[in-house]
Amino acid sequence: MATRVRSYSKINLGLAIGPVRADRFHGLTTLYQTLDLHDLVTVSARRAAKTRLVLTTNHARVPVDGRNTAWKMVERCLERLGVTAEVEMSIEKNLPVQGGMGAGSANAAAALIGLERELGVALPGAARLELAAGVGSDVPLFLLGGAVLGLNRGEQVVPLPDLPRIACLVAVPNVGVSTPQAFRDWDGRQGPGGLTDESKADRLMELSLAYASLYAEPGTSGIVRSLNPEKKQGNSEEIQSGVPNGLAENTLLSLVRTGVENDFEQVVFPAYPSLRETKRLLMGTDSEAPALYAALSGSGSALFGLFRSDADARVAQQRIQSAATQAGVRTFLTETLPRAAYWQRMFAG
Ligand SMILES: C[C@@](CO)(OP(=O)(O)O)[C@H](O)COP(=O)(O)OP(=O)(O)OC[C@H]1O[C@@H](n2ccc(N)nc2=O)[C@H](O)[C@@H]1O
Ligand SMILES: Nc1ncnc2c1ncn2[C@@H]1O[C@H](COP(=O)(O)OP(=O)(O)O)[C@@H](O)[C@H]1O
Incomplete structure (x- = not known):
């Protein structure tokens, strides 16, 4: 079989x-x-x-x-x-x-x-x-x-x-971005925005430390709120019912404060300007179910937004589907998949 x-x-x-x-x-x-x-x-x-x-x-x-x-x-x-x-x-x-x-x-x-x-x-x-x-x-x-x-x-x-489960909307524009080409474009960048090799190496270290610091004991950093241990894994039902997931939001906001970003945006957005617009629509504004965070994934072309609730992710989906500039952009409503669930659901029978 x-x-x-x-x-x-x-x-x-x-x-x-x-x-x-x-x-x-x-x-x-x-x-x-x-x-x-x-x-x-x-x-x-x-x-x-x-x-x-x-x-x-x-x-x-x-x-x-x-x-x-x-x-x-x-x-x-x-x-x-x-x-x-x-x-x-x-x-x-x-x-x-x-x-x-x-x-x-x-x-x-x-x-x-x-x-x-x-x-x-x-x-x-x-x-x-x-x-x-x-x-x-x-x-x-x-x-x-x-x-x-x-x-x-x-x-x-x-x-x-x-990280706690969180609602996610993926937007896939009608273009494919070649990963080697995106790296070549990054290397080809000249001028004031270009970093020296030394500062690039420093940044790698800086971000490793920032990511690790997310997991500092809750309460000691002042970033992640003290938590009920039973809720530590997050809860997909909370997301599906549209109830805001406070733990996921907190953790994500901590991440955003570390200065998380994707360097590929600096070369991929100028090459494909409509992708910058997709990110803007994923983000939304304060009054219209904004994303907690939105970015390009890898070298693209997919972008994603992470949201307080499934309901907010749906509103963002509508924003993209009704924007004239976003013709051909496919959207997928989903959520992040923690490790235990990843392995539990691996075999499709
Ligand atoms: C950059 C990322 C981020 O997740 O891009 P996405 O493909 O997901 O967008 C990945 O690491 C990609 O991983 P993967 O797609 O497996 O790349 P590989 O086959 O190993 O490499 C494809 C090509 O990308 C370039 N490459 C890849 C990884 C890396 N750290 N440096 C590179 O310069 C090289 O030109 C290499 O020949
Ligand atoms: N199993 C596979 N699925 C998809 N693409 C593949 C596969 N094996 C090789 N490829 C080649 O790899 C390229 C990029 O693969 P993909 O994983 O879809 O991109 P990305 O790494 O950007 O997510 C494609 O252009 C395709 O020709």
Whole structure:
């Protein structure tokens, strides 16, 4: 029987780009958060004398050969295990391609999880993370889920205590942004806005510390209110009923005060000006269900807003859907997905 895996997505709550490294990748400090929006990856595998992979998908822009992240992962995992097998995979795409939501990366992690289950084997945890990092900088985070600190080129992941669930509206413009191109544009920036390598490195450190400080003992920093421990995990019912989620709001506002932002906005917004307008509409104004925070995710093109309640997120959805400048922008109402829920809901039966 085949294994069906929910291949969830991520947003980058914040992302700072550092200097170019010797391997030509950029140093990053980023705060990933998984979202309750997913593709479906189905894997069936049986041991065989020779390895044979077959991949199908419902999306024209997803490659079905060795360029596919899921294919790469399965091929490398079998090699690592010293196993030959016939593997059939299908990817049902619901998430945007080149959206900055890590969908292709998540597909690779889902393929690994599905393959292990099908073959009844499990690689050691560190080996899985190493394989994932080899497939892409964004893949290891999907072997943790929840709130994850990304360092080095984004592939070095540190699980963070869960942030409370919060209502989220994702807006996906009708353009795909190439990640390598966005990095090249960042490197090409000249003039007063450009940072020196030294100040870029300082900023990476500064943001790592700021993200870690979010988890300081409540009450000691004066930022996160003293809490009822039972409510520490947040509560999705609160969000669904439209009741404001005070804990999530507090934590998020703390994050905003740390100066969280996404450096890619500085190069992606000038290249695609309508994205800046999408962010403005997500944010809203004080009188019209404003977002607590809105930003570009990764290198885009998806943007997201985080809201006090599901009801506020719906109002923002209306704002975008009725704006003449936003034709072709798709919106998805969802919420952030903490680590325990990420793993509980992983298998689609
Ligand atoms: C920058 C992020 C933020 O989440 O962008 P999104 O793709 O999500 O938008 C990710 O780290 C992307 O991760 P992923 O898409 O797996 O990237 P990779 O395949 O590892 O790299 C694609 C290309 O991006 C550039 N790259 C990537 C990561 C990094 N730290 N520095 C880089 O310069 C390199 O040119 C590399 O060849
Ligand atoms: N499983 C996959 N799903 C989607 N795109 C893939 C996959 N494997 C490789 N790709 C290629 O990777 C590129 C970007 O992948 P994607 O993960 O959708 O973007 P992002 O990292 O911006 O979220 C696409 O242009 C596509 O050709």
